[in-house]
Amino acid sequence: MPVKRIIIAVVLSLLPCLAVWYGMFELNSLLWTFILYHGLCLLAVIWGWRLWKPHLIMPSPRQWEVVLVAALLTSAVAVMAYKLTGDVVISRTEVLKVLTLRGFQGTYLLPLAFYFVVINATLEELFWRGVVLNELDYVGNKERKIATIWTAFAFTTWHYLVLRELIRPGWAEIALCGVLAMGFFSSWLYRRTQSIVIPIVWHALVFDLAIIMMFAVLVLT
Numbered sequence: 489m490p491v492k493r494i495i496i497a498v499v500l501s502l503l504p505c506l507a508v509w510y511g512m513f514e515l516n517s518l519l520w521t522f523i524l525y526h527g528l529c530l531l532a533v534i535w536g537w538r539l540w541k542p543h544l545i546m547p548s549p550r551q552w553e554v555v556l557v558a559a560l561l562t563s564a565v566a567v568m569a570y571k572l573t574g575d576v577v578i579s580r581t582e583v584l585k586v587l588t589l590r591g592f593q594g595t596y597l598l599p600l601a602f603y604f605v606v607i608n609a610t611l612e613e614l615f616w617r618g619v620v621l622n623e624l625d626y627v628g629n630k631e632r633k634i635a636t637i638w639t640a641f642a643f644t645t646w647h648y649l650v651l652r653e654l655i656r657p658g659w660a661e662i663a664l665c666g667v668l669a670m671g672f673f674s675s676w677l678y679r680r681t682q683s684i685v686i687p688i689v690w691h692a693l694v695f696d697l698a699i700i701m702m703f704a705v706l707v708l709t
Contacts, residue, residue: 493623493624494623494624496623497619497620497623497624498638500532500615500619500620500623501616501620501638501639501642501643502642503528504525504528504529504642504646505645505646505649507521507524507525507527507528507646508521508524508525508646508649508650509649510524511523511524511525512590512649512650512653513649516589516590517590517591518587518590518591518592519591521590522603525646526607526608526611528615529611529612529614529615530611532615532619532620533611533614533615533618533619535619536618536619536622536623539618539619539622539623540614540617540618540619540622540684543618543678543682543683543684543685544683544684544685545681545682545683545684545685545686546683546685547683547685547686547689551681551686552689555686555689555690555693555694556693558690558693558694559693559694559697559698562694562695562697562698563697563698563701565698566698566699566701566702567701567702567705569702570702570705570706571705576656576659577655577656577659578654578655578656578659578706579656580706580709582654583654583706584707586653586654594707597703597704597707597708600700601700601704604696604699604700605692605693605696605697605700606692608696609688609689609691609692609695609696610688610692612643612691613674613678613684613687613688613691614684614688616639616642616643616671616674617639617674617675617678617684617687618684620639620642621635621636621639621675621678624638624639632679636672636675636676639671639675640668640671640672640675641668641671643667643671644664644667644668644671647664647667648660648664651663651664651667670691670695673690674687674690674691677690
């Protein structure tokens with residue numbers, strides 16, 4: 489069993505928690521949180537490029553159609569859900585306070601949206617699925633379920649550091665279940681299609697875009 493590769497993958501999957509925690513709570517800076525987390529992802533993606541490069545396969549026209557339909561639906565649902573629940577799930581005042589204390593301004597909304605949809609989605613999928621999942625897959629086909637479970641839970645763990653600051657208690661844990669489901673779905677999609685591009689596109693247009701749309705409504709209303 490390739491113990492060294494397993495250790496590398498596990499360590500890589502735990503480092504994002506440290507990066508996000510240090511940026512959010514020690515440096516109190518969104519900018520530094522992005523730099524530390526995405527910088528870590530970028531270094532790992534460059535280091536493990538041989539793992540994901542063979543899977544740079546573009547989606548088919550049919551796959552693009554499915555993604556675009558799903559993107560429209562999830563964005564609409566996210567905006568409607570926020571408007572219906574209001575302060576029950578997310579306190580606009582508290583969210584803006586948390587983000588403002590860490591350097592956010594309203595003028596950052598458009599650049600932040602672009603950054604999340606393009607940079608965040610690409611780096612996260614290349615890191616979590618392209619590097620971490622592929623590294624863990626070397627333990628053998630019999631243990632591939634373990635690789636999927638570990639990757640999904642590690643991917644979810646660092647999100648909780650952010651969600652608990654932005655979403656009311658109880659609802660944050662429900663949102664966390666959604667992130668976990670996304671982690672499992674992305675791994676399944678990657679393995680089924682053998683394309684790392686397709687999970688990136690889903691992450692960007694179906695998941696991150698919906699969050700940005702809901703956040704835009706929160707900030708602008």
